[in-house]
């Protein structure tokens with residue numbers, strides 16, 4: 001089931017943020033990293049796809065026009081994880097994942113909630129209260145809530161921003177496994193270009209609200225792209241295990257960027 005994003009435009013008032021954006025069809029079973037500098041429009045795009053910002057253009061999943069669906073139907077197919085969990089929720093971790101499944105305590109629902117916690121390695125937190133968790137732990141719970149629902153498309157806004165090195169990799173591995181196993185799709189905003197390069201099947205690079213490049217990380221990541229998009233002098237190399245590695249040497253001066 002391909003996700004098609006065609007001619008998308010999003011504006012805040014009169015200010016156009018996403019300019020006529022068309023992406024190549026994003027296939028089921030893939031993890032796509034949405035990358036680009038601050039202010040490029042990544043969160044705006046994700047929120048628009050989730051139905052949280054008004055947009056123009058076409059959006060379809062497996063040939064089904066998503067813009068014709070009501071918000072509940074759309075949210076069942078496309079689930080969105082914001083950058084931060086709303087603060088101060090006095091709910092247990094397992095309860096919160098169950099609540100995300102929007103049903104009671106039946107055994108299979110309980111199993112789905114536990115499986116989601118176990119998939120990202122936080123089943124030991126199940127009995128804790130959400131408001132007793134650290135920022136990173138709350139981010140993990142937020143992801144477990146989404147994983148438990150197994151929507152066709154997971155829209156993840158910086159899902160690893162509060163995580164330590166172990167969980168950054170674990171989360172991205174878990175999401176990749178999940179989308180492959182169930183033929184779902186994940187579109188994740190990531191700032192860490194190395195994490196994006198090693199974990200994603202495809203990169204979508206946004207710059208000034210426009211598509212700069214898209215494709216497999218090994219095909220599109222070049223020093224030229226990193227200079228143009230991020231304003232850094234960098235090398236793209238492969239480590240001894242064959243993994244792509246971006247090595248940033250320095251920030252370009254304003255004159256060099258002009």
Ligand SMILES: Nc1ncnc2c1ncn2[C@@H]1O[C@H](COP(=O)(O)OP(=O)(O)OP(=O)(O)O)[C@@H](O)[C@H]1O
Pocket residue numbers: 012017036037038039040041042043044045
């Ligand atoms: N609610 C809003 N109202 C008006 N302008 C907004 C709003 N949200 C974002 N913007 C503007 O839209 C542009 C794109 O912001 P967005 O948050 O989508 O970028 P981003 O690529 O996700 O950036 P970052 O990496 O810094 O999170 C920015 O110039 C921002 O100021």
